[in-house]
Amino acid sequence: MSVAASNKQKYNVRGSFRFQPTVFGSKEHCCVPLCSSSGRYNSRLSFHRFPKETSLRLCWLQKIRREGFTVTPHTKVCSRHFLENEVITTEKGRRILAAGSVPSLFEWNKYSRKTRAGVWERRCRPSNPEPDSADPIEDNEPPVMVPMVVDHDYGASRTVCVDREQYHSMLREIEQLKEQLRSCSLQKPFGLERFSTSPEDIRFYTRFPSYEHLKAFWNLIEAATAKMVRVTRAKKTDVMSTTTETPFTRPTKLLPIDELFLFLSYLSTGCTQRELGHRFNIHRATVSRIIVTWANFLYCLLGSICVWMSPAAVSSSLPQDFDGRYSDTQVILDCTELRCQTPSSLLLQSEVFSTYKSHCTFKAMVGMSPHGALTFVSALFEGSMSDKEVFRQSGITSLLTLDMAIMVDKGFLVDDLVPGTVHRPAFLSKRAQMSEVDVLKTQSIARLRVHVERLIRRVKENKLFDSTIPLSIAGSINQIFTVACLLSNYQNGPLVRKWRYEV
Structure with missing residues (x-):
């Protein structure tokens, strides 16, 4: 057997048994990543220290991919990562490395130094036909210049392959995007005219049942808008003047009817002023002033219209359910509370805190005629005030006479304040059980008085009052609530459907 064959058999490391313990094993192991060679299990390998030359040592670290690795005298690389001609056996049987040897066989290159051929070598090119020497015409023609492709071959061909289905789908998508862009550019801005054909949207944004109802209300107040006193950024003066507005003197770019639509949307949706500014494309401060x-x-304007009805007008529209014992009822009263933001002052907290709602509230009293129209609304008071005190300070006492009766809940102990009759459910007091007469009276009053709760619910359908009132609008919340109550007479029909034909 030749020496080369003997060395090949001896150093065929990949075919050896790596995990078979040796008799005289050592503790040496290889520092190359993904290499588990150890002198304890394989005596055919030799382990070599890093060279002392700095440049060669850096080359070793780069080849084994161990940047930032600290080399010690015990750090070694096994002979598995060197070529066969780089490992030399001395006369004494010791294996050493040839001068300048660098490890080049690793797990990531499959222990081979073969490199992949370049693009130019891998490309298949047609063989150039030999020119026919018998044809004298072709010899005189100049050679055809063919552009040489150095790196990529897709630039040498003028033929472009396109997926026909994908091409048509992209064309359809482009047409759809163009149509969307065209519709967005032609879309009406956010305003009343944009929702004129949608009663559902008109009801959502304004609480009016339809566009025609809202226009009818606008026709009633349009003439008065010319003398509107506006809140501006200018300093307040003692003398206030009113001028007729024109499109050039109007402080905002919105039309007056769109400003009304903005105000009604603020009541109905309860959205923030910043959101309204984004919708109407105006500044938030402008929304607040509007x-x-x-x-x-x-x-x-609406407060100047008398909503209080005379006894004759109430009697002429009295529903049949009030005939008899409660035919003298002039107004049905009840209090409602609006949750407000908790003030930072402890004194203000104690004034507006309501033990009934367990929250800081504003309280108001609302009055309704027997046929369902709102006829009285008080100012807003502190939530800690009792119903009797709200009744006293509301000013309704001056409107009542001896022939007028009121219908209230149990909390209104106002018999000493009302000149006429007070229809109120009976109290249990200290009795163990109500009498039959008191039970029937309580049921009959509750059946009629419940409609004022429905009227209050109509007002609170405006989401501004159905949520917590921010203190930033506390200065104008009294006017806003009163306007919302007065608008309920214009926005809604009768409370009870059968009263529609009796009134």
Whole structure:
């Protein structure tokens, strides 16, 4: 057997038994990643220290991919990572490395130094046909210049392969995007005219049943908007003047009817002023001034109309359910509370805190005629005030006479304040059980008085009052609530469907 064959058999490390313990094993192991060679299990391997030359040592670290690795005298690389001609056996049988040897066989290159051929070598090119020497015409023609592709071959061909289905789908998508862009550019801005054909949207944003009802209300107040006193950024003066507005003197770019639509949307949706500014494309401060301006305007305009009805008018529209014992009822009263933001002052907290709601609230008293129309609304008071005190300070006492009766809940102990009759459910007091007469009286009053709760629910359908009132609008919340109550007479029909034909 030749020496080369003997060395090949001796150093065929990949075919050896790596995990078979040796008799005289050592503790040496290889530091190359993904290599588990150890002198304890394989005596055919030799382990070599890193060279002392700095440049060669850096080359070793780069080849074995161990940057930032600290080399010690015990750090070694096994002979598995060197070529066969780089490992030399001395006369004494010791295996050493040839000068300048660098490890090049690793797990990530499959222990081979073969490199992949370049793009130019891998490309299949047609063989150039030999020119025919018998044809004298072809010899005189100049050679055809063919552009040489150095790196990529897709630039040498002028033929482009396109998926026909994908191409048509992309064309359809482009047309759809163009149509969407065209519709967005032609879409009406956020305003009343945009929802004129949708009663559902009109009801959602304004609480009016339809666009025609809202326009009818606008026709009633349109003439008065010319003398509207606006809240502006200018300093307040003692002398206030009113001028007729024109499109050039109007402080905002919104039309007056769109400003009304903004105010009604603020009541109905309860969204923030910043959100309204984004919808109407105006500044948030402008939205705040529009809300305060229209709250004061409608408070004065609708408040100047007398909603209190005379006894004759109430009697002429009295439903049949009130005939008999309660035919003298002039108004049905009840209090409602609006949750407000908790103030930081402890004194204010004690004034507006309501033990009934366990929260800081504003309290108001609402009055309804027997046929369902709102005829009285008080100012807002502190939530800690009792129903009797709210009744006393509301000013309704001056409107009542001896022939007028009121219908209230149990909390209204106002017999000493009312000149006429008070229809109120009976108290249990210290009795163990109510009498039959008191039970029937309580049921009959509750059946009629429940409609004022429904009227209050109509007002609170405006999401602004159904949520917590921020203290930032506390200065105008009284006007806003009063306007919302007065608008309920214009926005809704009768409370009870059968009263529609009796009134």
